[in-house]
Amino acid sequence: MSTETVREYLTEEEEDRIGLHTQEMILNMGPSHPATHGTVKFTLRLEGETIRDLDPDIGYLHRGFEKMCENATYTHAFPYTDRLNYCSPFINNVGYALAVEKLLGIEITERCKYVRTIISELHRISDHLTCLAATSLELGAFTVFLYGVQSREEIYVLTEEICGARLTVSYVRIGGLTDDLPESFADHWKLVKRRLDKNLYDIDKLIGRNRIFIDRMQNTGILDTETAISYGCTGPFLRACGVEYDVRDAAPYLVYDRLDWTMPTGTRGDNWDRFLIRLAEIEQSISMIDQCIEQMPEGPVRIDDWRVVLPPKDEVYNSIEAMMAHFKLIMEGLKVPPGEVYSYTEGANGELGFFIVSDGSGKPSRVHVRPPCYHLVAALPEIMRGKLIQDLVPTFDTINMIGGEIDR
Amino acid sequence: MSTVTCTIDGVSVTVEKGTTILEAARTVGIEVPHFCYHPALSIAANCRMCLVHVEKARNPLPACHATVADGMVVDTASEKTKHLQEAVLEFILVNHPVDCPVCDQAGECRLQDYYRDYSARPSRLDVPKVGKPKAKPLGPNVILDAERCILCTRCVRFTEEISKDFQLQTIGRGNHTEIDTFPGTEFDSAYSLNTVDICPVGALTSRDFRFKKRVWLLSRHETVCAGCARGCASFVDHADNTVYRYVPRYNPYVNDHWMCDAGRLRFHELQDHRLRSVMNRDAKGDAEPSVGETLERIAEALRLTENGRLGILLSPSLSNEDIYALRRFGKEAMGARFYVGGRAPGDADEILVMADKNANRLGLETLVSKAALKSLDALAKDLGSGAIDVLLIAGEHELSDAVIEAIDKAAHVVALTNLDAPWLRAVDRVLPTPQTFEYDGTYVSATGRVQRFERGVQPGPSVKPAWELVCKLAKLYGYADLDFASVRSIFKEISLGEAAFRGMNWKALRPFGAQLAGVAETMSPTIHARAGKH
Amino acid sequence: MQAYAHRGDECVVVARDQLVAVATHCRDEPSMHFDMVVDITAIDHLETFDEFRFEVVYHLYSLPHKHRLRIKVRLDEDDVHVPSVSGVWKGALWTERETYDMFGILFDGHPDLRRLLLYPEFEGHPLRKDYGFADIQPLVPLTDIGVPMSLGTPFAGTNRERGIAVGEGTSAAGKALIPQTTAFKPDVVYK
16 A cells, blocks of 8 residues: 555556556445445455455544543443444443443442343344344345344344333443343243244355355355454454454353353354354354343342442432432432453454543543444454455454544 | 651542541542541541541541541542442431522532542432521521531531631531521621632522522632722632632632632622723713724823823722733823822721721832822812813722812813713813723732732623723824733733732632732631641 | 542542653563463543643553553643553554554654554544544545555555654634543552
């Protein structure tokens, strides 16, 4: 990549090889493109159908999340985190809450840990379904898309039952949650699970052994393990390369160390492995949710400290202590002792990290999100150099770039 | 001056003998919570919030009262002390009304802050709260809400020791104690609003500020009150380019922790009667003439004036920088004659209020020597005899009718002033200048203290400080030597050129100012009043 | 060099000229084996600084040993250069671009230091604390076919070569209220 202009003519050898008098072409793929879900622009330097160079141009969905958090109290930031990875907002909420609680040095209640695990896994299923559905859609398997979206729709209905919103959840709070799970959750989950199992079975039947699909996905989009690690890739991408790294296993948080689950890994590091890993992870997540519902203890879902958690409303109206606590928490925000912390959870695409710096007041001094798909898209030029443009579609799909997360 | 060494929370502290534990802890940055203690008032030790545990002492001691002894080990932050702080807060809050949403003190309330930082526990006491008078005006400026009062008696001690008029007292006893004035009297002290500052809760609040703005929406800047020659250091709290209140700033050399009510409330007059637009008497049409245009006309008129026929009427309410710019232009470019006017003198008292109601007389007399400043009578005579063609009036003035008549007869009169005044009818051109809280500058108080004030509120587009206008005018007139980039460069030149200001540094004027050379440094009169107290 | 741990995060402060050596050592030394740079970002201490204004923060992770490290480099306001570690880890390529974009910190030796999230004509560096909120950014005209390659296209070199000023903040916004702070005391300080 230098200041040279477009090459007008190919060298003689290349002309001989190709048999055509050709010219390199610069093609913009995006930002509005049916095959790039999420606004991103690829500037491709094409020679025929071969990609000579690829430059991803992100930032079309940059909304200044980090700057906005500096002007908002710690609690105000929760609606902003919803909109990071908007396919799995619960995971963002939980990740941010865990980071602030780590900086505060407080322990949440047992039941809260279980509920947070349940909702994280629920939205992990939703995110993986979206990725699988979109991948299949872009390779032509429209029915698979509909099956995936159907189950995702039911998960959205379940989410709405939990917190009142399908996508903009803002369910988690520092020191707990807004409210406990609804009583009907376990029963409704059983219904969702039944349909989800059937849909996964159907998806497998439709494309699991489909020649065209496998040909497009297998051996395309390969990145060798060492380069992937150097780029900082994590999540299903890295597991497809054969590296057994999952934050839930390496540094268990919430109740993941008490659950019985396996980590699916791949061997070749290609699109097909990533696709299968996501399918397998959905099944693991289903099992995890079942185990959590079984193991979950009764009890409060918020901690009892009024320095962090809002007091109950009837006390706020009737006692001066609760009134003052409520007043200070809302007007100034909860005070976090000065310091800095980096807290990491396993998002649907890999390690989702929050780096929070506090200056002792109720507003964070700096909030930085480490998006998992950021490093994956950074590695994309290296994956695609010399490959065909049609491989870009499944590769980009299985990387699962979420615009809200990468641009923040 | 012997010293003692003690250990507070593991930190070794060495202080003068007789220092209290609270003050000693402050020197190393450890803050012991307190309500009734105030550094300028006597010690009451009735709130019990500052109780700390001292090794080898049988009971916990109030840190505001107990003095430090050699080898004392004090603990202000352990579980034991925390337990005490929680208990004290629990008791203080027993009868406190649930008023935060309607209380002015919210956002700067010690109860709220201490509850959050030191307790945050729900109360175990479930008893009906005692009812007391609410929203009871104590006087023209202060309103009392007796239920919120925690009876720290700071206000009572203030009226006894500082303002010395004994206007507030506690009445009743036990649970039903209240603060009140003597029956039939009002709390009309000239310093009543200081009790609002020192009240740690929302019991005493300012009637002027009541319900106007929530404090966290206010921005705070440092300024100097221009009500009289004392020049009390203060903060101006403002939002949306409007001033909401003045609050005193601590300066031990000038005003200690206090300000008088009249100076505090003067900002209403400054905002209501201020000039906003340029006025040219011979302008045609309705459009406001621009500052540049007006300055050009003035420069024209000056070019036609001979040397020595310009008169400059200075006010002791101008800042040092304004005076310096006017002096340099007047003397060097035009050989002008200088006169002094200003606001009329008023009442004084023994505490803070001074008779001279101009903020910067000493600065004026230092920069333009007293001999060179002629009186208003001399001005009237010179105008009558035709010795002056052009008169430049700068600053606030109160002029008698005779002088205004004389001004009217002059050929060309220009005013650079900030307030509307009756003498403006005699003026041909008016250029508005900003109020004290709208520009940066310095004043010299009557005790020789040079203090800095900074710009908080944005003045309107046509409002420029006098020194800036004079520099522009000099340039248009053709005198190139008067070009200052900012107020700091003027102050630098003053500090280099004037003997009295030698060695002063703009940055170092924060927080307490600097003393003028040749004037003995004095402390605020209220400090003399409390000399010998803790 | 300063080392401390806070809330379980190990952190070390490194001088700027030692950064690349330390980074290479962290990656290659078998007992540390930090093979992944998880994140690179910066912190602007405008309201509370006396010696250094910016801190560039590197988060490292080791897959075989499963341990983490935070490296910080402290920078003065007038001298915002840091050597790039993109030769040590490829993950630094984009994260350093973003830090440059948001803070104006220049990474010497980075092969392609240009704005990542914001468009090339953007003025200023938004995550700096003195970035003017109310500033209006220049609008960019619709590019037409025939625009020369040198302007704004991705394969055309760094911002510096194109003469776009870096490191200059826009007009200062109103002074923010100084937050009440107590000193940051890390949980564990290593001697």
